[in-house]
Amino acid sequence: MTAPANTVVAERPHHTLWGDAWVRLRRNKLAMAGGIFIILLALAAIFAPLLTPYTFAKQNYSAILQGPSWAHPMGTDQLGRDTFARLLYGARTSLAVGIFTQFIVICIGLPIGSIAGYAGGKVDNYLMRFVDVMYAFPDILLVILLRSVLGGSIFNIFLAIGLVAWVNIARLVRGQIMSLKSRDFITASRAMGGMGRHITWRHLLPNALGPVIVSITFNVPRAIFTEAALSYIGIGVQPPTPSWGTMIQDGFGLIFAKPYMLLFPAIALALLMLAFTFLGDGLRDALDPKLRR
Amino acid sequence: MLRFIIRRVLWLLLVLFVVLLITFILMHLVPGGPWDREKALAPKVIAALNQRYGLDKPLWQQFLNYIGGVLHGDLGVSYSQSDRTIVSLLAHGLPKTLTLGILAFVFAQAIGIPFGVAAALKQNSAIDYASVLFATLFASIPGFVLGILLMIVFSVTLHWLPTSGWGSIQQVIMPVFCLAALPAAQTARITRASTLDVMRQDYVRTARSKGILESNIRVRHIFRNSLIPVITIAGPMLADLVTGSFIIENLFAIPGVGRMFVQGIFARDYTLIMGGILFYAFTIAFLNLVVDILYGAIDPRIRYE
Numbered sequence: 001m002t003a004p005a006n007t008v009v010a011e012r013p014h015h016t017l018w019g020d021a022w023v024r025l026r027r028n029k030l031a032m033a034g035g036i037f038i039i040l041l042a043l044a045a046i047f048a049p050l051l052t053p054y055t056f057a058k059q060n061y062s063a064i065l066q067g068p069s070w071a072h073p074m075g076t077d078q079l080g081r082d083t084f085a086r087l088l089y090g091a092r093t094s095l096a097v098g099i100f101t102q103f104i105v106i107c108i109g110l111p112i113g114s115i116a117g118y119a120g121g122k123v124d125n126y127l128m129r130f131v132d133v134m135y136a137f138p139d140i141l142l143v144i145l146l147r148s149v150l151g152g153s154i155f156n157i158f159l160a161i162g163l164v165a166w167v168n169i170a171r172l173v174r175g176q177i178m179s180l181k182s183r184d185f186i187t188a189s190r191a192m193g194g195m196g197r198h199i200t201w202r203h204l205l206p207n208a209l210g211p212v213i214v215s216i217t218f219n220v221p222r223a224i225f226t227e228a229a230l231s232y233i234g235i236g237v238q239p240p241t242p243s244w245g246t247m248i249q250d251g252f253g254l255i256f257a258k259p260y261m262l263l264f265p266a267i268a269l270a271l272l273m274l275a276f277t278f279l280g281d282g283l284r285d286a287l288d289p290k291l292r293r
Numbered sequence: 294m295l296r297f298i299i300r301r302v303l304w305l306l307l308v309l310f311v312v313l314l315i316t317f318i319l320m321h322l323v324p325g326g327p328w329d330r331e332k333a334l335a336p337k338v339i340a341a342l343n344q345r346y347g348l349d350k351p352l353w354q355q356f357l358n359y360i361g362g363v364l365h366g367d368l369g370v371s372y373s374q375s376d377r378t379i380v381s382l383l384a385h386g387l388p389k390t391l392t393l394g395i396l397a398f399v400f401a402q403a404i405g406i407p408f409g410v411a412a413a414l415k416q417n418s419a420i421d422y423a424s425v426l427f428a429t430l431f432a433s434i435p436g437f438v439l440g441i442l443l444m445i446v447f448s449v450t451l452h453w454l455p456t457s458g459w460g461s462i463q464q465v466i467m468p469v470f471c472l473a474a475l476p477a478a479q480t481a482r483i484t485r486a487s488t489l490d491v492m493r494q495d496y497v498r499t500a501r502s503k504g505i506l507e508s509n510i511r512v513r514h515i516f517r518n519s520l521i522p523v524i525t526i527a528g529p530m531l532a533d534l535v536t537g538s539f540i541i542e543n544l545f546a547i548p549g550v551g552r553m554f555v556q557g558i559f560a561r562d563y564t565l566i567m568g569g570i571l572f573y574a575f576t577i578a579f580l581n582l583v584v585d586i587l588y589g590a591i592d593p594r595i596r597y598e
Contacts, residue, residue, distance in 0.1 A: 132308065133308055133311045133312060133315075135577075136308045136309070136312050136574045136577055136578055137312060137315075137570070137573075137574060138536040138537070138570075138573040138574070138577065140537070140539075140540070141536070141539070141554065141569070141570065141573060144555065144558055145316065145319050145320070145558065145566070145570075146319065148323050148558055149319050149320075149322045149323050151323075151324060221433065225435045225437075225438075228435075228437075229435075229437055229540050232437070232540075232543075233540075233543055233555060235559075248441065252441075255444060255445070255448070255449060255456065256448075256449055259445045259449045259450075262441055262445065263442075263445055266438050266441040266442055266445075267442075269435070269438050270433075270434045270435075270438050270439075270442070273433045273434055273435060273438070274429075274430070274433045274434065276433070277429060277432065277433035278429075281429070
């Protein structure tokens with residue numbers, strides 16, 4: 001049998017999940033705007049010394065509590081420190097909190113969740129009961145308690161937030177692995193002789209990764225906010241390390257006299273939260289192949 | 294059903310016990326003790342205080358004494374608040390925290406549900422876009438930041454509302470709004486999604502084909518069923534509001550449980566910390582239990598084995 005000469009071969013270019021997701025993410029304007037804002041902020045934080053002649057700790061008693069001007073685009077605080085400089089260096093703190101807490105969350109949550117989901121049975125039962133107990137604690141109060149146990153440096157803040165936040169990821173990964181485990185393609189892989197480790201690394205984890213990435217994107221702003229809240233009540237990063245939460249605390253007493261001292265860090269925090277939400281929403285839509293239009 | 298409830302209550306008690314144990318261990322790992330002052334107290338005084346509050350006993354004995362007290366409804370006395378009992382401190386702060394939490398909860402539902410339903414019924418209309426936009430805004434901006442922005446507008450610029458304190462209606466408006474923003478946004482999102490989902494169900498089409506009035510379909514078939522997921526998240530939401538209000542309480546200087554708890558941590562006031570954690574953990578666990586039970590009553594498809 002010969003095919004008619006004018007047969008149109010339905011050819012779909014080969015797409016990987018990630019390539020596909022990237023194409024869809026790029027179409028989402030809000031998500032791209034969020035992503036670009038985060039990248040710009042990160043660049044500004046890294047290259048802060050090039051963007052402002054001031055440092056975050058430099059006090060200038062002849063220029064205290066100034067309003068926005070050419071010399072100090074966002075004014076100065078009660079110690080004569082430049083608000084714009086503190087905002088840029090404070091972004092370092094915020095972004096570092098966002099990144100390192102999630103690193104801890106992944107290091108704890110991913111193994112525990114995958115082991116519980118893959119092993120099932122007793123192991124799963126014990127691990128999940130433990131997760132249940134963790135859930136019974138009010139998040140941020142446990143962070144405060146851990147923070148006062150750990151004390152001191154900024155790394156202990158990462159640790160305190162991370163030690164509380166891993167629970168969500170563990171649950172998510174467990175659920176993902178459990179539902180993937182019984183899918184046909186896993187059975188197929190097993191029938192073809194795939195071993196446990198091969199299945200976990202080649203099939204289970206890559207497929208569970210999408211929701212994990214989305215969840216991490218939503219967790220980052222939560223961690224950043226937690227640090228700001230801790231710093232605001234005075235148990236976050238210690239001076240002179242700048243943090244948006246500390247700046248809010250500093251400005252709070254002067255809310256009536258110098259509201260802009262409070263306004264800039266508050267707006268910065270709100271924008272960063274929004275940027276991560278938009279990016280997270282976009283990623284969620286992009287990484288879910290079932291939503292493909 | 295009864296067996297289910299009993300099992301859940303026993304589990305709840307076990308969770309509370311473990312939570313108290315973990316808190317106790319963490320608390321005693323914190324460097325320093327409740328008698329740390331700017332000027333150090335004489336060792337004799339500290340020894341006397343320790344003896345008076347039973348802090349000279351071994352830790353396991355202290356813990357068992359505490360649990361024994363809890364079973365009798367005695368949460369001990371505060372070390373930092375001039376010997377007031379924890380129960381009386383909680384009783385003092387609780388009305389404020391509960392008022393805030395419940396008002397915010399009611400406000401969130403009253404805003405979130407109508408907007409969610411309206412957005413779904415008129416999908417892709419202006420009201421849909423507006424409610425999705427506001428839901429995204431309020432879901433991402435933390436209440437604490439929102440509070441500062443509101444203060445700058447309504448207290449500093451317009452002089453309409455006071456920035457702090459407790460007692461008058463004006464003092465309640467901003468904190469309640471800040472607390473309610475996130476749950477209102479979540480409720481609107483979930484109501485919208487579940488209404489859209491229910492609208493496409495077969496039984497809605499069947500009802501339409503029978504010629505039932507559209508308004509009846511909306512109320513009896515769509516609205517009632519679309520509330521099920523909303524109720525599921527309502528329990529954790531109320532728990533979040535009651536336990537999560539402490540930053541807002543700090544921001545607006547409201548003497549509620551949350552503010553007290555934070556002060557307790559600073560003062561290493563062991564009994565106050567334990568009492569606070571117990572209260573919060575109990576609230577969370579109890580509300581989740583209530584929702585689980587309600588869930589079965591509302592959705593007959595769910596049966597407990």
